[in-house]
Amino acid sequence: MYFLGIDLGGTTIKGGIVDKTGNILTQGQVPTRAEAGAEAVLAQIENLTKELKARVGISDGQLRGAGIGIPGSVDVEKGLVRLAPNLHWRNFPLRGKLEKLLGIPVVLDNDAHVAALGEMWQGAGRDYQDILMITIGTGIGSAVILNGQVHRGIFGYGAEMGHVKVEPHGPLCECGGRGCLETLASATAIVRQARQELERGRPSLLRGKETLEARDVLVAAGQGDELAREVLNRAAGYLGIALANAVLLIGPTVVILGGGVAQAGEVILGPLKERFEEALGPWQIKPLPLLLAQLGNKAGFVGAAYLALSFLRGEGK
Structure with a gap:
């Protein structure tokens, strides 16, 4: 059982595939391309996901969900990015769009929240x-x-x-x-x-x-x-x-x-x-x-993966 964690920044998208115990199988990053519009950002997330899956040979069925940390205000229940100034997004339906692209459940939250979850799960807050x-x-x-x-x-x-x-x-x-x-x-x-x-x-x-x-x-x-x-x-x-x-x-x-x-x-x-x-x-x-x-730049995507794991267990609903 594996989970995708994405830390979506204004200039860089960091991501990793993490197992249910918090072990990082692989990680990587790509430019965000926010200036090219929302569809370009979605394409970057999709490309990074494909690259990470290919590295470790994970099939579609093994990747159970994705969590994403957003630099802005998020409506967690509706899966909307209410406002993300660095991405130029307002009331953007990110969850729905990504679920169609990735074919797995997606859950969003503010980037500071997912970083704290990462530290609680695998860092200084264990x-x-x-x-x-x-x-x-x-x-x-x-x-x-x-x-x-x-x-x-x-x-x-x-x-x-x-x-x-x-x-x-x-x-x-x-x-x-x-x-x-x-x-x-x-x-x-x-x-x-x-x-x-x-x-x-x-x-x-x-x-x-x-x-x-x-x-x-x-x-x-x-x-x-x-x-x-x-x-x-x-x-x-x-x-x-x-x-x-x-x-x-x-x-x-x-x-x-x-x-x-x-x-x-x-x-x-x-x-x-x-x-x-x-x-x-x-x-x-x-x-x-x-x-x-303790996790440095890994906190965002590790916490995002934990967010997806918690959601699957019914803890994040």
Whole structure:
């Protein structure tokens, strides 16, 4: 019994075939081709599926279902992509179209949700059923799993920690709000703040770089650069406050940190843990693990395969 997992991104489609125990038989990726329209994207998914099946010699009957993580808002019950800006989709009936192409049941969910499911099944969250996961990259994504099930909430997208307000008069966010966590602690925010400090004329190892990226700030901080450390400590402070507030509200048994910024290690984790514990204060009556995600780029398609497995068992309906 095998399952197809697809992580549908704005530029790349990652996929894998996974067995019912979580073992990855094969994996691969193709360009999304979003600019060519929805039919081109569907063709890429179909081609990737055929390629993966051919590699491991799986027949049509052995592949029991497919799960897909979508970078946007999803109506899980109807199989619709309500809004996926990077794909230019609105109210797109993806499930129906893919079921015709692939000939197997298909289930969709938000990409942050499937990544969290992947970590729960085969990654850092294997020993937990109540999980808060946050990914810190270009933006900030998040997911909540309670009793082993994705919490989607009334709007269907569950947790949106990137748009929790942590600074009332902070920077304007693309969502229209001010002081969203994403504007203050994402990789994009870290780069913007570092540039602002450099424009003030401060000395730094970052000075002179034609293209400044978040990884440059992380490396410089690790080398003791004062400007880079200040920027990261500020971002970690906002993250710590937001995570503490979410923990006090939800009460998870573990917090999992994913994304490129979180993977930088102690240079960001140290100040983040310190601010997190400070914000929790006396309410932290027992240790709450803050763990790094383990699956990396595999989390999306592994979680999507788990989504298909759960649906087949009747757990995802």
